[in-house]
Amino acid sequence: MSALRAELTKIARLRGTWIVTGAILALHVLITVANVPNNVDAVAAITPDGRIEIFAGESRPAEPALIEMLLASSLQMGLFLPVLGAVLAGSEFRGGQLRVSLLAVPRRSTLALAKTAAVGVHLFGVAVVVAVVSTAGLHYAVRNRFPGLLGSAEALRGQAAFLAFAVLSALVGAAVTLIVRSTLVGVLATVAILAVTMTQVLAVAAPQVDAVFPLSAGRNLLLDPAAARLTAGPAHALAVLVAWPVLTTAVAGVLLARRDAR
DSSP: OHHHHHHHHHHHHOHHHHHHHHHHHHHHHHHHHHHHHHHHHHHHTOOTTSEEEEETTEEEEHHHHHHHHHHHHHHHHHTTHHHHHHHHHTTTTTTTTHHHHHHHOSOHHHHHHHHHHHHHHHHHHHHHHHHHHHHHHHHHHHTTTOTTGGGSHHHHHHHHHHHHHHHHHHHHHHHHHHHHTOHHHHHHHHHHHHHHHHTOHHHHHOHHHHTTSHHHHHHHHHSOTTTSOOSSOHHHHHHHHHHHHHHHHHHHHHHHHHSOOO
């Protein structure tokens, strides 16, 4: 607990932490506000049989489509959280402060777990704010037509799944940074992992391979298979999301235990 408190204190006092966190949240607010008029128009145009056209020529049942819109809004910001995780984990490499931490905490496994837990706590807080902003933006559009939709069991389950995806996928960025011992390389590696999924090449050519990447697992966990091309089911997606941070953090812990204090 002492190591965890120390790691949380470091995160709270780092300027880079708040710069990157503020940039992500500000971007999310801007995108959410910009989408409000489109969401209002889409809800106003819901047909008498309860269908909505969010994208031109794509008519779907309104309530599940709106819940998916809510989760997709959060998911797009979730893309930036692994980068934040990399920045948080790599904060001690630039100034050489890591040697002090290694000398202060004799048990390297304790240090690795404390770092991972502290990064996870910060990421969870950021993910909660992202989910709240997404909910607030969509609430303005649906408050009159579907007043209880965003508090429904389905919406809350979706938000819980988003929080799990956000934290677990972002911890991969933190672990990769600890492995390579460089914030820049960690960020680049994290972006490369995201880019593999975003190109959608594997989703078409090798869907089984695509399904083992964190972002694809997030899509498979959160989105409706009837409206999106998914490559695996939610159980598989959750297993992938858990496996990535567990394995990468374990590797980071082993490497941290074997390195010296430089």
